[in-house]
Amino acid sequence: MTRTSARPGPLRVAAAALSAMALMSTLSACGGSANGESADALSSVDLVFDGVLTVCTDSPYQPFVYEEKGKLVGFDVDLGQAVADALEVDIDVVDVSFDDITSGDALNNDVCDVAISAMTITGDRARVLDFSSPYFDAKQALITPRGSGLDQLDELAGKRVGVQKDTTGETYISDFAPESTLVTAYDDAAGLQAALAAGELDAAVLDNTVSGQFVKDNPRLKLAKEFETGEQYGMAVKKDGNIPLLRTINGTLADLREDGTYDKIFASYFG
Helix, strand or coil: CCCCCCCCCHHHHHHHHHHHHHHHHHHHHHCECCCCCEHHHHHCCCCCECCEEEEEECCCECCCEEEECCEEECHHHHHHHHHHHHHCCEEEEEECCHHHHHCCHHHHCCCCCEECCCCECCHHHHCCEEECCCCEEEEEEEEEECCCCCCCHHHHCCCEEEEECCCHHHHHHHHHCCCCCEEEEECCHHHHHHHHHCCCCCEEEEEHHHHHHHHHHCCCEEEEEEEEEEEEECCEEECCCCHHHHHHHHHHHHHHHHCCHHHHHHHHHHC
């Protein structure tokens, strides 16, 4: 049997119209839209502390971030300052563990507003963080003692190789070094570099962007080889929690590149 729908009477039509008008009025009063997002939520930047952009970073990682005269400075800090200037607020740089950044804990628990820590954009990290547009291209580098004869990955079989935990370097060694390579993961770059400088390791793999200064400070070491990995660094904010700040960051990065300021900051740290 074919079932036909009864045509609604005039009172039901009027009631539906009034309900729709009331809904639209409520959304309008909230500055909202039908998808539940308010205009304010899409335009105003919420900060953990009023008047201050709190930046999480993992120091030391020279030249991106390091301490000088009791203050954290570096390439990443300068870019963070540019974002704070765009927001017309002060900046507070907080030193936290890299794991707390990449896991999303520092941002999603409101320790800081943005993470700027020479952090490679990856799919896994993007599941717990919202990334800005890329602001830096990087490679991986193999650092070995001069005269060691270690210049290639396949020569690392049975050798002690250091990496930083939860970084592209750790993943790269896991994927491409011989299975017999003895890999030690350090919590931070400082521990890794200290171990290599002290002769506790035969080699280390880390971002090429910090390798130059490291080798310069340790003449007995050399940058043996660089590896193209296609990695790019991005700033990160709370997952699905701070779209206005992300827009400000992306706009600031675009402005810095357009007016030449990015190149000046880059040259001051990387030549």
